[in-house]
Amino acid sequence: MSGIKKYDAIVIGGGHNGLTAAAYLGRAGKKVLVLERRYVLGGAAVTEEIFPGFKFSVCSYVVSLMKPNIMRELMLPRFGLELLPLESTFTPLENDYLIRTADADQTFREIARHSLRDAEAYLRFGPLMGQIGMAVRPILETIAPNAIRPSLSDLFAGKKLLDHLKTLTSEQFEYLTKLMTMSSADFLDEWFEFEPLKSTMCASGIIGTFMGPRSPGSAYVMLHHYMGDIDGAFRAWGFQRGGTGAVSLAIARSAEHFGADIMTEAPVEKVIVKNGQAVGVALENGDEYTSDMVISGLDPKLSFLKLVDESDLPSDFVKDIKNFRIRGSSGKVNLALDGLPDFTCLPGDGHHLRGAISISPSYDHLEKAYDDAKYGNFSKAPYMDIILPSVLDPEMAPPGKHVMSCFVQYAPYNIKGGWDDQKRDAFGDAVVNTLARFAPNIKDIILHRQVLSPADLESIIGLTEGNIFHGELTLQQLFSFRPAVKWADYKTPIKNYYQCGSGTHPGGGITGSPGEMAAKKILGQWT
Amino acid sequence: MSYRNQFNAETQLKLSPFFDRTSQLNESQEWRRWSGYLSATNYELTHENEYFAIRTKAALLDITPLYKYLIQGPDAQRFLDRLVTRNINICKVGQVMYTPWCDEDGKVIDDGTVQRISERKFRITSAEPNLEWLEYNALGMDLIISDDSVTTAALALQGPNSRKILNAVSSDSLNSLKFFWMMDTMFNDIPVSISRTGYTGDLGYEIWMDTNDALFIWDLLLEKGEPYGITPTGLQALDIARIEAGLILLDVDYISSRHAIVESRKSSPYELGLGWAVKMKKKDFIGKQALGREVTRGPEWEFVGIEIEWSELENHYRNVGLAPGLPSTAWRTSTPIYKNSEQVGYATSGAWSPILKRYIALAHVKSHYSKIGTVLDFELKVEHFRKLTSAEVVNTPFFDPERKRSCPE
Numbered sequence: 064m065s066g067i068k069k070y071d072a073i074v075i076g077g078g079h080n081g082l083t084a085a086a087y088l089g090r091a092g093k094k095v096l097v098l099e100r101r102y103v104l105g106g107a108a109v110t111e112e113i114f115p116g117f118k119f120s121v122c123s124y125v126v127s128l129m130k131p132n133i134m135r136e137l138m139l140p141r142f143g144l145e146l147l148p149l150e151s152t153f154t155p156l157e158n159d160y161l162i163r164t165a166d167a168d169q170t171f172r173e174i175a176r177h178s179l180r181d182a183e184a185y186l187r188f189g190p191l192m193g194q195i196g197m198a199v200r201p202i203l204e205t206i207a208p209n210a211i212r213p214s215l216s217d218l219f220a221g222k223k224l225l226d227h228l229k230t231l232t233s234e235q236f237e238y239l240t241k242l243m244t245m246s247s248a249d250f251l252d253e254w255f256e257f258e259p260l261k262s263t264m265c266a267s268g269i270i271g272t273f274m275g276p277r278s279p280g281s282a283y284v285m286l287h288h289y290m291g292d293i294d295g296a297f298r299a300w301g302f303q304r305g306g307t308g309a310v311s312l313a314i315a316r317s318a319e320h321f322g323a324d325i326m327t328e329a330p331v332e333k334v335i336v337k338n339g340q341a342v343g344v345a346l347e348n349g350d351e352y353t354s355d356m357v358i359s360g361l362d363p364k365l366s367f368l369k370l371v372d373e374s375d376l377p378s379d380f381v382k383d384i385k386n387f388r389i390r391g392s393s394g395k396v397n398l399a400l401d402g403l404p405d406f407t408c409l410p411g412d413g414h415h416l417r418g419a420i421s422i423s424p425s426y427d428h429l430e431k432a433y434d435d436a437k438y439g440n441f442s443k444a445p446y447m448d449i450i451l452p453s454v455l456d457p458e459m460a461p462p463g464k465h466v467m468s469c470f471v472q473y474a475p476y477n478i479k480g481g482w483d484d485q486k487r488d489a490f491g492d493a494v495v496n497t498l499a500r501f502a503p504n505i506k507d508i509i510l511h512r513q514v515l516s517p518a519d520l521e522s523i524i525g526l527t528e529g530n531i532f533h534g535e536l537t538l539q540q541l542f543s544f545r546p547a548v549k550w551a552d553y554k555t556p557i558k559n560y561y562q563c564g565s566g567t568h569p570g571g572g573i574t575g576s577p578g579e580m581a582a583k584k585i586l587g588q589w590t
Numbered sequence: 591m592s593y594r595n596q597f598n599a600e601t602q603l604k605l606s607p608f609f610d611r612t613s614q615l616n617e618s619q620e621w622r623r624w625s626g627y628l629s630a631t632n633y634e635l636t637h638e639n640e641y642f643a644i645r646t647k648a649a650l651l652d653i654t655p656l657y658k659y660l661i662q663g664p665d666a667q668r669f670l671d672r673l674v675t676r677n678i679n680i681c682k683v684g685q686v687m688y689t690p691w692c693d694e695d696g697k698v699i700d701d702g703t704v705q706r707i708s709e710r711k712f713r714i715t716s717a718e719p720n721l722e723w724l725e726y727n728a729l730g731m732d733l734i735i736s737d738d739s740v741t742t743a744a745l746a747l748q749g750p751n752s753r754k755i756l757n758a759v760s761s762d763s764l765n766s767l768k769f770f771w772m773m774d775t776m777f778n779d780i781p782v783s784i785s786r787t788g789y790t791g792d793l794g795y796e797i798w799m800d801t802n803d804a805l806f807i808w809d810l811l812l813e814k815g816e817p818y819g820i821t822p823t824g825l826q827a828l829d830i831a832r833i834e835a836g837l838i839l840l841d842v843d844y845i846s847s848r849h850a851i852v853e854s855r856k857s858s859p860y861e862l863g864l865g866w867a868v869k870m871k872k873k874d875f876i877g878k879q880a881l882g883r884e885v886t887r888g889p890e891w892e893f894v895g896i897e898i899e900w901s902e903l904e905n906h907y908r909n910v911g912l913a914p915g916l917p918s919t920a921w922r923t924s925t926p927i928y929k930n931s932e933q934v935g936y937a938t939s940g941a942w943s944p945i946l947k948r949y950i951a952l953a954h955v956k957s958h959y960s961k962i963g964t965v966l967d968f969e970l971k972v973e974h975f976r977k978l979t980s981a982e983v984v985n986t987p988f989f990d991p992e993r994k995r996s997c998p999e
Contacts, residue, residue, distance in 0.1 A: 168602075168604075187849060
């Protein structure tokens, strides 16, 4: 069947961004083909029944920053998008706990239990971060201008940005600058004194990066996470009914509604480049498909160092892509449970199990976890961001049973001696042992354990080095520099070859933004 | 008759030390949140009796949710004088001063009372938590700031009979206690301090006590006050009384500059009708420079009382075949005010005054339109349609009885 059907565009990778790009192109009347390597759609936003009756959001486990306009334009609620609120963040400590909820009075009272000053500062911190987030959003939502050889439209976009920056108050500008440059620990030290509050808040500054809470630059990552946007409310994270895979499926159904063809178990071997121009793809099984353009939703390393020949690319670009930092730093442990974890500091069932559970009792806990990784080991006592999807959506597990999703940091991709089965087990044990310090019953209720090292994330999901964001979200890899300077506008040095994954502006997370903006960029050019 | 019921609901909200009693008395089971506390909206099914208790008998209100801070030490006076806009250096022991306080830009952070308990000890009350701001400004000063909010319970006893009730329970006579002064006394061997202050614009007192004594004092007041018509009173009645008294409410009539987010939401004391409380002759205080500039150029906005013209309002209702309808409780929705079809202000709270039989509101208007007697257009919704009706800028307090300040012969 090679070369039978000609498509307007072929999207490589059925992750949520690839699907988003396909849906937008389909919506504009283009005939699109999506090719997914695995048997299941979603990429890192995937739900799988790893153990009978238990559904795991295998990798990505919460939704934030998903732009409401994408939900509306692609009619995602109609195709199954249902985001449930994550109500709280619970930080268990040895003999106490900290819980922050959606209610201001309740949270004030709880923080005041530890520090009155912090409770007051927290009242001001949230709105200020919201304001900074609002100030940054237009930057994130602008197609990044070419900073080196700006075209007229780049200059126009640049001016728009400068005009926007001028609208910021001096306080906003001050904090924006601090967030761009400081470590999350230093930034939070200016505001708060109760360490578990700070270490929990700063944890979002290290997620997906190879940095510790005291590493400069981590404050920006924290802001990036602060901009979570559900129903227009800033900093609200949500859980998709049916797991994150259901988000991908909703986008896929939308893409199909708009006429896209989607093929699974169709791994792409190469992008076919003729005369410096992408003209189609060749699958591993030898099938070829031709199209006017090819769009890669894979990460920059795969898009440029594997799918095409280096000889088709300018050498400075190849160098930039090789230097692009994509160090995997996290693993994922998914547990099928016979019941709920029982926390020593707050026993029993309750509101605290409905939200995020953060194993981040102190800066030192996080920094020591980072130290292990710096020297090539996984953290013996890692930082964890945990949710219990089955508490929010009982259909994730059989009645009375539960699933637990543990995002675990740090687990370096380049571990000493490389990852093997023994190390994976030891890593899983470290996670369970750390958890058991706070919820001792955990060991007795585990029915099944899925441990994913960064190497597993690479081999199963296709994330180079297991980096969940297709490249770290540090400032030098964002905006006009993502993934490489001059090529932050979804184009590539190869004509008609585009990129739309998390390795492009504005970066990772289940946002749909790279896919949406790539499609809009393409459509703007393509009449 | 009433239904006996067992309310055993768990709550995540704070409970005042009086809750054991207030929860038993609250027949409406209507509660509001006040600084994270469960506070009675009204005890009876409607607030009217409670409102008239304030104006004709004596109303007992649990005001524990107020934030209270103790400032003690050699620098306490210097600190407070720098913090607030009024002159604390002339505040005598036993005196109380109402005052706003500002940020460096002269925008109001909060307002409350400063009590001088002794030479070196003060209590300051506020609507929002202020510990962070107080401590921030106390750097390098020889004093201790302690949050007294939880350890000190407070009741307001307001209304023409309030003095008689206190005289019946107190070991000392209240007859010579002047408006905005305070005294320490005993209720059956239990020490309390009483300030002649309140949020109703009537004769009234606020009683400050140790949390552990709260229930005893509540019971004692209710027992001794019974012949004088003492009435547990909720926030709905209080809201009408404070509007009649022309007293502002944080987060309703203005927003703290610490939480305002945008500049346009902030207000200077001049823009809140508190110019009288800004003592520019004082050596220095936070915000003085900015306020000095504002005095020179004149404030952009002013905070005024308005009275909505009744006959026009009545006509609007008559035109749709209805008798005039007004909300029976005080409202807090921002309502536009126009002059010649241009919006020149907005009212932030208003109520039908049952004692004055006038429809009154508190409003922010551009300074040009703030002169007493100026007639503006107030937006009114009559059967879902917007209408305009005349409203005149008038003096506040709308209600100001002589008994508020007077002492018996």
